[in-house]
Amino acid sequence: MSSEETVQTIIRKAKDILAKQSAEDFLSYVESKTSELEKSDEILESIILWQFVAETMENFEEDDYLAYAYSKLISRYMLIDNISKAEEIYKESEDKDLSSFHLDTVKTIFAGRQQIKGNREIIKIYRMDVFGDLELIPASPNTYFENVSLIRRYVHNNLAEGTFSVIILNHKNNTEEEIEISTETLSEYEVISMNEKVRMN
Amino acid sequence: MSEKQPIWGSARYFLKLEPYTNVFSTSMSALVSFFDTHGLINEKECRNLQEIARTVYEFWATILAPHETRVARWIVEYLSEINIVGDYSLILRLLRSDEDVAGDLEDLIKDTKSVVTEDFEKAFDIPEDTKIIGHEVSITRLPEDDYLRNELLQKILEDNKYQIPSTIKSRSQFKLPNGEIATTERENVLGIGETQRDVTLFSSLENEYDEPITEVEIVDEIPYYFEVEDLGIDNLEIDPTKEKKEKVLEIIWEIPEIKPKEKIEISYKLAKRINRTILEIVQNEVIAVLNTFENITPKGLEFSSHTKYINIHNRPLHELHIVDEIPPEFSIIRTNPEALPPTGIIEKAKLKGINIIWKQKNVGVNQTLEKIYTLDYFPYLFRGKKIIVNEEGRTIFKVAKFILPSEREMGYTVLYIIKNVMSETTDMISLMDKLPINHTIVGRTPEESQIMEQINDEGDKIITWIVETPPVRKNTTLKVLVSGDTPPLFEMFNVFIGDKEEKDVLEKETTVRREMVKSP
Numbered sequence: 001m002s003s004e005e006t007v008q009t010i011i012r013k014a015k016d017i018l019a020k021q022s023a024e025d026f027l028s029y030v031e032s033k034t035s036e037l038e039k040s041d042e043i044l045e046s047i048i049l050w051q052f053v054a055e056t057m058e059n060f061e062e063d064d065y066l067a068y069a070y071s072k073l074i075s076r077y078m079l080i081d082n083i084s085k086a087e088e089i090y091k092e093s094e095d096k097d098l099s100s101f102h103l104d105t106v107k108t109i110f111a112g113r114q115q116i117k118g119n120r121e122i123i124k125i126y127r128m129d130v131f132g133d134l135e136l137i138p139a140s141p142n143t144y145f146e147n148v149s150l151i152r153r154y155v156h157n158n159l160a161e162g163t164f165s166v167i168i169l170n171h172k173n174n175t176e177e178e179i180e181i182s183t184e185t186l187s188e189y190e191v192i193s194m195n196e197k198v199r200m201n
Numbered sequence: 202m203s204e205k206q207p208i209w210g211s212a213r214y215f216l217k218l219e220p221y222t223n224v225f226s227t228s229m230s231a232l233v234s235f236f237d238t239h240g241l242i243n244e245k246e247c248r249n250l251q252e253i254a255r256t257v258y259e260f261w262a263t264i265l266a267p268h269e270t271r272v273a274r275w276i277v278e279y280l281s282e283i284n285i286v287g288d289y290s291l292i293l294r295l296l297r298s299d300e301d302v303a304g305d306l307e308d309l310i311k312d313t314k315s316v317v318t319e320d321f322e323k324a325f326d327i328p329e330d331t332k333i334i335g336h337e338v339s340i341t342r343l344p345e346d347d348y349l350r351n352e353l354l355q356k357i358l359e360d361n362k363y364q365i366p367s368t369i370k371s372r373s374q375f376k377l378p379n380g381e382i383a384t385t386e387r388e389n390v391l392g393i394g395e396t397q398r399d400v401t402l403f404s405s406l407e408n409e410y411d412e413p414i415t416e417v418e419i420v421d422e423i424p425y426y427f428e429v430e431d432l433g434i435d436n437l438e439i440d441p442t443k444e445k446k447e448k449v450l451e452i453i454w455e456i457p458e459i460k461p462k463e464k465i466e467i468s469y470k471l472a473k474r475i476n477r478t479i480l481e482i483v484q485n486e487v488i489a490v491l492n493t494f495e496n497i498t499p500k501g502l503e504f505s506s507h508t509k510y511i512n513i514h515n516r517p518l519h520e521l522h523i524v525d526e527i528p529p530e531f532s533i534i535r536t537n538p539e540a541l542p543p544t545g546i547i548e549k550a551k552l553k554g555i556n557i558i559w560k561q562k563n564v565g566v567n568q569t570l571e572k573i574y575t576l577d578y579f580p581y582l583f584r585g586k587k588i589i590v591n592e593e594g595r596t597i598f599k600v601a602k603f604i605l606p607s608e609r610e611m612g613y614t615v616l617y618i619i620k621n622v623m624s625e626t627t628d629m630i631s632l633m634d635k636l637p638i639n640h641t642i643v644g645r646t647p648e649e650s651q652i653m654e655q656i657n658d659e660g661d662k663i664i665t666w667i668v669e670t671p672p673v674r675k676n677t678t679l680k681v682l683v684s685g686d687t688p689p690l691f692e693m694f695n696v697f698i699g700d701k702e703e704k705d706v707l708e709k710e711t712t713v714r715r716e717m718v719k720s721p
Binding site (some may be wrong): 030036039040041043071075078079101102104105106108109112129130131133147150152153157163182184185186187188189190191193194195196197198199200201 | 235236237239240241242243244245259260262263264265266267268342378393397441501529530574578580581582583584585586587588589590591592594597600601618620676691693696698701703704705706707708710711712713714715716717718720
C-alpha cells in the first residue's frame with residue numbers, strides 16, 4: 001500500500017470511529033497511527049493526519065483536541081524545518097486563543113527559536129515577609145514571556161532569595177493573573193504552628 | 202539529587218524528574234521538567250507513574266519522533282542515577298497501555314467483612330488497651346499478571362488502611378431534675394502537647410441548667426491509634442472505667458452530680474502509635490487485612506517500637522505484606538532486622554512521612570516475625586505568630602517566634618521578630634516567654650540584647666526580652682541559642698507595651714503538619 005493510500009485508509013477508519021464512538025477514541029486512534037508512521041520517518045504523512053484532526057475538531061468545536069492537534073502540527077513542521085508553516089499554525093492558534101499544556105510547551109519551543117515576543121508581562125512584584133505581608137519591590141522588566149514556567153525561571157534567575165507574589169498582565173486577553181514563587185531553598189519540616197490575634201489594653 | 206539529562210538524540214533538549222518518593226511504584230508522583238539550552242520550557246506535576254512516563258514521552262515527542270522503548274529505557278536509567286530501581290517492562294507497558302486498571306480491580310473484589318480478632322490479639326502481644334481491627338476480603342481470583350496482582354494488593358491495603366482521625370468523639374448522658382434523661386454529643390479537636398510526641402485532648406461538660414444534673418456519664422471514644430499516657434478530671438477524685446470497643450477505647454467517667462453552671466473538664470495526654478496494616482494472602486480467593494497499633498516508647502534520647510507478628514493460620518501463607526506508617530513527627534534511625542529491598546523497604550514520601558514496607562513469601566505456620574524500630578524526632582519547626590490589635594481592632598504589631606532544633610544535645614535556636622505595623626508608641630516592648638527549668642541561654646544575637654531570667658511560682662524559667670519599639674513598618678529581631686537535652690516548650694509568648702498587657706484573645710488556631718519551608 002502506498003503512503004497516500006495508508007493515510008486515506010486511516011482517515012476513513014478515523015471518520016468511522018468518530019461517527020460510531022467518541023472524539024476521544026478518534027484522537028487516540030489517529031495518535032497511535034501517526035506514532036507508527038513517525039517511527040518509520042513518515043513525518044509528512046503524520047502532518048496530513050494532524051491537519052485532518054485539526055479540521056475535524058474545529059467543526060466539532062472541541063478546543064482541547066484542536067489545541068492538541070495544533071501542538072502536533074507546530075512541532076512536526078519544526079521537525080521537518082518548515083518554519084514558515086509552523087509559524088502560520090502558531091499564529092492561527094494565537095488568533096483562535098487556544099491554550100493547553102502541550103500547545104504552550106510547543107509554542108514556547110517555537111517562540112524560543114524564532115525569538116517571538118510572548119503574551120505575558122510581569123507588571124508588579126511583591127516580596128512576602130515572614131508575616132505574609134506583601135511589599136512592592138521595583139520591577140518593570142518589560143520582558144514578555146510565553147508561559148508561566150518561563151516567568152518562574154526569570155524570577156529564580158533574577159531576584160534575590162525570597163517569596164514573591166508576581167502580577168502578570170496577559171496582553172492577549174488583557175487579564176491579570178497572580179502567581180506565588182519562592183526562590184528560597186526549602187526544607188521539609190514537621191511544622192507546629194500557632195496563630196493568635198490578641199487585643200491590647 | 203535530580204539533574205537534567207539530555208533527551209537521547211538531541212543535544213539541545215533536556216528532561217529532569219524530581220520524584221516525591223524514594224520508592225519505585227505505580228503510585229509514585231514526581232515533577233517532570235523540560236529544558237532547552239536556554240532553560241526551562243515547561244513542567245508538569247505528575248500524580249502517578251503512568252503520568253510521569255507519558256509526560257516524558259510527550260515532551261520527547263514535541264522535538265523528536267517518539268519511540269516508547271527509548272523513552273522507557275531513558276526513564277529507567279534516569280531513576281537508576283538517583284538510586285531508584287525502576288522496571289523497564291512496567292514503564293513500557295504503561296506507555297503503551299490504555300487500560301483502566303483501577304476499574305478492572307474493582308471487579309475483582311467480591312466483598313469485605315469484619316472478622317473476630319481475639320486469637321490474633323493473644324498471639325501478637327498487642328499493647329494493653331488496644332484491639333486489632335480485622336477484615337476478610339473475598340476476591341474472584343488473584344491475577345496471574347504480576348502488575349495487576351501488585352496493584353490489587355496495593356488497593357486492598359489502601360482500602361483497608363486505618364484512617365487516623367483528627368477529632369475525637371465524646372458523648373454524655375445525665376438526669377435532669379424532672380427525672381428525664383438528656384444526652385449530648387460532640388467532636389473534640391486534638392491539641393498539641395508539651396513535646397512533639399504528645400497530643401492533648403480536652404473533653405468537657407457544662408451544666409447549663411439552673412438546677413443540678415445527676416447520674417452524669419461522660420464517654421470519650423479514644424481511637425486505638427492513641428496511647429493514653431495520662432488522664433484526669435479537674436477537682437474530682439474519680440477513676441474512669443475502660444471498655445474496648447471495635448475501633449475505640451471508651452473511657453467512661455461517672456460523676457454523681459454537676460452543680461448549675463459548673464463545668465467539668467477532663468484532660469488527656471495522648472501519644473501516637475505506629476499504624477500497622479497487615480495483609481495476609483490466606484488462600485487464592487481470601488485475603489485477611491489486620492490493623493494493629495504499636496506503642497512508641499522513649500529510650501534514652503531516642504524512641505523505640507517493638508512489633509510482633511505470628512502466622513496463626515493452620516496453613517503457610519503464600520504472601521504477607523506489612524506496612525508500618527510511622528507518625529509524622531518521627532524519622533527512622535534503624536530497623537532490626539535491617540530493611541533491605543525487596544523484603545524490607547523504607548519509603549520516604551515528600552510531605553507524607555515514612556512507611557516501612559515488609560513483603561515476605563511462604564510464611565510458615567506459627568512463624569514469628571519481630572521488628573524493632575529505633576526512631577528520632579523528624580526535624581520540626583515551631584512557628585508562633587501573634588497579631589496585636591488596638592481597641593479599634595486595627596493591627597499595631599505583629600510578633601513571631603520560631604524554634605529550630607540544632608544538632609542532638611546541642612540545644613535549639615529561638616528567633617523572635619517584632620514588626621511595628623502602625624504604632625507611634627515610644628514605650629519599650631517586653632516579650633515574655635517560658636523555657637523548661639533545666640534549659641539555659643548560651644548565646645544571643647545581637648549580643649547587647651537585654652534579657653531577664655527569673656523563675657516563676659510554678660517553677661518555670663521565664664525569660665523577658667526588653668527592646669525599643671522599632672520604627673513603623675520595621676522589624677527588630679532577637680536570636681537566642683538555648684542549651685538543653687529535652688525538647689523545648691511549644692508555647693506562645695506574651696507581649697507588653699510599656700505597662701499595657703494583652704487583654705483578650707480574639708482568635709486562636711493551632712496546627713501540626715508537614716510543610717516545605719525556609720529556615721527563618
